[in-house]
Amino acid sequence: MTSSTRRGRSPEGRAEVRRGLVAAAARLFTERGYDDTTVDDIAAAAGVGRRTFFRYFRGKEDALSPDHGRGLARIGEVFAGAHPDEPLPSLALRAAETVFGLYTEDPEVARLRFALVGTVPALRDREAASVHHYRRLFTRELAVRLAGQPDGELRAAVTAAALVAAHNQALRRWLADGAREADLPACVDHFRRVAPMLPLAGATEPDLADLTRRLERAAQVLERNPDRQTG
The missing domain is CATH 1.10.10.60 (Homeodomain-like)
Structure with missing residues (x-):
């Protein structure tokens, strides 16, 4: 053996x-x-x-790729394990950030890969295919959470595209600058700048009308049952 x-x-x-x-x-x-x-x-x-x-x-065109299967699984795990009350922008960013590890666990290989993908069409095509898989996964996960909201499917698709584009831009910037471990926090911070650009504000805003109705019902119950009030 x-x-x-x-x-x-x-x-x-x-x-x-x-x-x-x-x-x-x-x-x-x-x-x-x-x-x-x-x-x-x-x-x-x-x-x-x-x-x-x-x-x-x-x-051999696949041999230079990060383990995208592991990256997709990580994203799925973050969404599956998220608390129901976690704001959607925070959840989306957190899921996307898990993929940085695929590239940063061996910065030297990542740097060589970056240079090669820019010059070898077969490798560039393989990388483009992986981008599509990430965008599709984010779109699906976000669409589930935006179901029933105005333009939910559209917002999911636009957010997924923005997340993947921002992730790639931050990563390429880090790689082009030498892929230094000390620069990783700045790379992640650069990616997080996409947060206010995501069309998810409506997904995290409370339903004020519903909240008002619930408070009114609670007040009515307390008025009918004063013994239930607490000091």
Whole structure:
């Protein structure tokens, strides 16, 4: 039994193998060029076999991608575990921020990836496809929470597009500046500037008419039952 087989038996081990393949792909694409690097080259550099490579990726164009499946799952978990009373803008920002970790866990690989995506059409197309998946997930989650509100579906779609665009802009800015760990807080702060631009204000404003009716009913109950008042 090979060491790579043993590593691949646990979630942590599979994540380690994947990271090794991504790092090898980033290095080889940079040193040799995308067209002159094969799947066998990447697998050998990562210390695994060809079959192991294809357990993680469909082809070499996928080998440089962050684990977007994990990123999408993180977003879904944030929405699923959110408190019902959490303001929607806060929830949306919090969910989007979880994806930064996919890029910042290995800044050097992220920096190489950024440079390569800008010059290799196949990698650029792969990255664009991942953006679509994030936008679709945010649209779906937000539409559920905006159901029944005026222009709820439209606001969900616009918010999703704005979140993904702001996330990408902040991330690219950080990468272009050298992907330094010390600059990460500024990167996140830059992303959060999108908050007042999101069309979600109506989703967090209280229904004043409903609140007034409830207070009036409570007052009437207390008037009929003065013993229920507390000091």
